[in-house]
Amino acid sequence: MRKLRKIIFPTAGMGTRFLPATKASPKEMLTVVDKPLIQYGVEEALAAGMDQIIMVTGRGKRSIEDHFDISAELESNLRNAGKEELYKEVSRVARMAEVIYVRQKQALGLGHAVRCAAHWINDEPFGVSLADELIVGETPAMQQLKEVYDQTRCSVIGLMQVPRGEVYKYGIVSIQGETDGLLRLSGMVEKPAVDDAPSDMAIIGRYIFTPRLMQLLKLVTPGKGNEIQLTDAIAELAREEPVYGVPVHGQRFDAGNPGGFLLANAVLGLQHPQYGDTLRKALKPYL
């Protein structure tokens, strides 16, 4: 099988949980401390050697393209003003990856968004990453998945344990068995009621798939919420070939809603080498 280099970032959702902030700007461009969510995601993918980025965008998402594009005017202004560090950073972001943009004309679901990138995948394995799920840690989340992919050459899904009472917010997996620390998955359900949840292990927006997933996705019909669900295709895949779950280590924030986003800014702000101390002192009177 070909080397794993491609990764899809679906960014065409409506972001309804974060309205009105997301009415005119993409939630993937919301900034945590000093850079937008999508940049965290792309840097994580690059750290795992996945350097061919396919961004699935939709209406109102142009600022994502601009963020990763070269702005000659800005770069020359920064240089002329002697702002060398800023120049280097802006120029690094614009050149960090090869990015292809694909349009999802209607937000018909995550599975549909991934399917929109099918043309660019062909018969290659590929990653999928949801940038509003921010995961930070010593080993980037995608790297943790890739290590299992390299070992098994099978599809790998990033997982985290969630409190039983919160299973209704996530895709939840059923675990068939465990060999050598690898969880073999037999299926998954999207946002189950607590009593119907097959486990407390949730899918957290990081995936690596064999090309077969894309073929199965083309056959999926609208499911829960009348959307084309990625989980339906994964469940089908798991019937045909091994799909493994990897408990991901790291701090995870659901930054696609205001509560998780605020927490991400607070925690990463306090941990930040440049801003942490000042922020801690400034916050003291409010705590």
Ligand code: UTP
């Ligand atoms: P979410 O359900 O978190 O995103 O989908 P959403 O639909 O934008 O958010 P809410 O629930 O309305 O607040 C997970 C990811 O899939 C993308 C989203 O952009 C997000 O990154 N997505 C979802 C698409 O690209 N297209 C879709 O049709 C749906």
